[in-house]
Amino acid sequence: RPAFVLLGASMVEYSFRPGGWGAVLADLYSRKADILLRGYRGWNTRRTRAALPHFLPKPALVVIFLGTNDAAFPLPSGKGQFVPIPEYKENLRYMCEYCQSLSDSTRVLLITPPPINDEARRALSWSRFGPLALNWLDRTDERAQAYAQACLSVAEEMKVGVVDLHNAIKRVENWETECLSDGMHISPKGCEILVELLLEALKKVSLHWEDVPNDL
Template identity: 40%
Template sequence: MVGPVRPQFVLFGSSIVQFSYSHLGWGSILSDLYARKADIVLRGYSGWNSRRAVKVLDEIFPKNATEQPSLIIVYFGGNDSLLPHPSGLGQHVPLQEYIENMRKIGTHLKSLSNMTRIIFLSAPSVNEAQIYGDSELVGQRLRTNESCRIYSEACLELCREMNIKAIDLWSALQKRDDWRDVCFTDGIHLTAEGSKIVAKEILKVIKEADWEPSLQSSSMPTEYGEDSPYDPIGPDGNTTINISNRTFYGTVQWK
């Protein structure tokens, strides 16, 4: 591990997480906003469902780790919600099993530390027309927006029961009238516009949470943020400008 040790924010989930640095994704937005404040750690596994995730909880999140994450953002549900294939193969997980798997994940993560905060992302909506076009996918339409809704609501209900912060991605993406046209690269995965919605929802939860200490980027110390004579020279030619808190995206649009 390189130092100094920073707070860790872990993104854990399937392809929505793995691809969160693509297309100006929501993971890259968080990394930029938390530069020099927290390390955004990517643990995304394309194609995974909750059944596979629970098998590796102890490996990815060992309880005896010296340092535990300050925040863990979890996303599973989109693949679980696929309709079952006649062969019995594939990513589908029955609804009740999905709920219990997410309960296991939540219970494990809660046990890591009293200071570990958790946010669950629910199954997002999908654009079926974009996924399938004019033909069936291997003869089956397994991914439907309605099934995503059912699994999303189940995740949100579990989070209310377990007192875990949750984001309703299924509804959040559909707040835009043109969501089908602008939110997806392929009907499932997110464009830059779709990721902006996810990032704003995450930052809203962080801002409104009564967590102590706060995990808002503006409230966290900047590593080596003190003024320095080695900073860029200011317009007057006699002073320097501290640029330690500047980011590519800026902060105004995320407030």
């Protein structure tokens, strides 16, 4: 029975909530493949890369959905989630190579980080910190777009599949509120878009749920 690994941060961790994109995939593939959740809130590519050998089987598919935390603004302390774009790209390359080495048939699929609603993130900062927040943003759409482009570049370089969630969401009218729940995480509408894009990508590698035989 094939295993599909969903690898990422909170976008993946939350995906098994009702209506989440991971939950939808688990339902579609319920008699065909195991959908394994490997999502850890707050993680970036640096931390995921270090942990990679500890939690991957030999899957048919690895979906890597990382970049939103890497794109966070760096903190003055030097700590935090920020990972520079050159390191982000190198981490993605490493993960692609590692996953492909697990078996000859393992497929890798990258997902670009979604856009950011700057105003929603600014409002969230104000609600948490009040006047102390000033005009501070933890993330911006401009930065998210740069990391999405970096993800697309790595996918092309490594010759792996990619789902361009970032630009797909931006094609939706009022995407800032329709597709994002808090200015960052994808909403049920965002999950619908992601599932549709994932199934299109999986069809290209004969892993669409209609193409995978039942196990019993």
